[in-house]
Amino acid sequence: MPSAIRIENLSKEYPVGFWRRRTYRALDRLTLEIDSGEVFGFLGPNGAGKTTTLKLLMQLIFPSAGHAEILGRPVGDISTRRRIGYLPENPSFYDYLTAEELLGYFGELFGYRGAERHKRVSALLDRVGVGAERRLQLRKFSKGMIQRVGIAQALLNDPEVIFLDEPMSGLDPLGRRDVRQLILELRDQGRTVFFSSHILADAEALCRRVAVVAGGRLAASGTLADILAFQVHGWELVMAGLSSDVVSRLPPTVQRATEISPGRYSLELSMDQPPDRILAQLTASGASLVSLNPMRDTLEDFFMKRVAEMGAGARASRPEELGASR
Amino acid sequence: MQAVRVVAVNVFRESVRDRVPYNLVLFAVLLISSSYLLGQLTAGQDVKIIKDLGLAATSVFGLFIAIFIGIGLVSKEVERRSIYSLLAKPVSRAQFITGKYAGLVLTLAVNVSVMAIALYAILGYMVWTEPPTIRAGWDAPGIDPALLKAILLIFVELMLITAIALFFSTFSSPILSAAMTFGLYIAGHFNSELKNLEHVVSSKAAAQLARAAYHVLPDLSAFDIKTEVVHGLPVTIGYIGSTVLYGLAYVAALLLVATLIFSRRDFK
Secondary structure, eight states: OOEEEEEEEEEEEEEEOSSSOEEEEEEEEEEEEEETTOEEEEEOOTTSSHHHHHHHHTTSSOOSEEEEEETTEETTOGGGGGGEEEEOSSOOOOTTSBHHHHHHHHHHHTTOOHHHHHHHHHHHHHHTTOOGGGGSBGGGOOHHHHHHHHHHHHTTTOOSEEEEESTTTTOOHHHHHHHHHHHHHHHHTTOEEEEEESOHHHHHHHOSEEEEEETTEEEEEEEHHHHHHTTEEEEEEEEESOOHHHHHTOOTTEEEEEEEETTEEEEEEOTTSOTHHHHHHHHHTTOEEEEEEEEEOOHHHHHHHHHHHHOSTTOEEOHHHHOSOO | OHHHHHHHHHHHHHHHHTTTTHHHHHHHHHHHHHHHHHHHHOSSOHHHHHHHHHHHHHHHHHHHHHHHHHTHHHHHHHHTTHHHHHHTSSOOHHHHHHHHHHHHHHHHHHHHHHHHHHHHHHHHHHHHHSOHHHHTTOSSOSSOTTHHHHHHHHHHHHHHHHHHHHHHHTTSOHHHHHHHHHHHHHHHHTHHHHHTGGGTOOOHHHHHHHHHHHHHSOOGGGGOOHHHHHTTOOOOHHHHHHHHHHHHHHHHHHHHHHHHHHHTOOOO
């Protein structure tokens, strides 16, 4: 499958300080490859380098080192911009324009004329749930409505690759559901979606593959299953009909017993021993099995662990470590 | 070219929505009230004063628009982050700069045209109301086509000031851009004095510095032919042509440098 986006050793440094110039490395040798037609989640806490990466891909900032391509062309290629869409983080537009006028303006930049432009704008605003408000100036729009308009403008040209920086930001639960649905529709249409988020549930619901960045560095990348598969750290056993007497004599492999309702307990077992032995003991004492599940790290746990491991303190380095300031 | 046109039209729309045309109302009120008052106070000189006042007001009102909108053309886009979405569209940074500039020049063109029409309308009214004996004493006809020469040069000067404001706004803050543009406007009007500085200073270095500044700074006094036109003195087409060309060349150079700076700028 051809790559839609290819990022190789992409770095971005900013000079900081007035008298004593140092460099702050916002992104450190990021390498990623995103296939055509996939929904790719770009995850990380605030300040991890997600927006920096997206700005580099849109050539709103220039890399200190490295290289990136979109649809086989170097970033910044004007003809490629006809084939991509971009939603910036917390978008902001011309508050003197109406939503319809804004999309009409951008539509003209793509060369759409008259009726075709009007039809396209109208259909997109319908799709993102901007109704009669479309004729109001954007200064009267709420954050969530601006976000919807932002998503609409990113899809105006039927892009093959769509970059969404925190697309769920500012949206209510209904809006989030709509955007999730929209991203899945885009995937079904064969489009590539590259979205950044710190909301891990979104990634779990939408992405086949993700990358996690922390402190400007890539912490992990792969399928969600790959990242989380080795993270099973125990078993959760739910039993009914357990007497308090049996519970008080549970072996040490049971790390925690929580009473859910009278006689029904959730038992957390360590990975040291398979759960069948304790299950046999408990059923012999008259209890019955309700459920048995492996306890995996959620993406949230994984994320927190990796962020803690990577630390974010090593970014501001001395010039001699990072090379000359720009 | 399409992208430049689309960006320019949006700048024009923004200026209309920001109520820039209201200055035209102020201009009309100023001219009408002045013509009425002068009619009461002066005998036969009122047409000359109205011409002077009309041309000066066209220049000053245009200057305010050129500076105060010019400095925000780029910086406002960056500040409100609307540039992020715009530059992700098929628009190069050079097209963005050119479009922004063309949009404000379009606004100024409409503004200056309406002011010129208003000035001619007032002058027409005054010609109609003045007796022929007073009209015979005027240096130049009341409705004088030569006024258009002065208006044309005012417009080209405003184009130049817009380019200066845009140039500064590509790399500095709005307040600093306004201060520097206004400073250049003042310096530009006294530029010809720099040329002759070597006759009054003894320091060779200071004279050379003044000479260099004379060549680099725009010579805005060249665009001011208000006095000549109002007093009916001749201004040759050759002078108008060469001054317009000088202005346009300066504008082109400023836009080129502005584009070069802007093309490498990071939007953090």
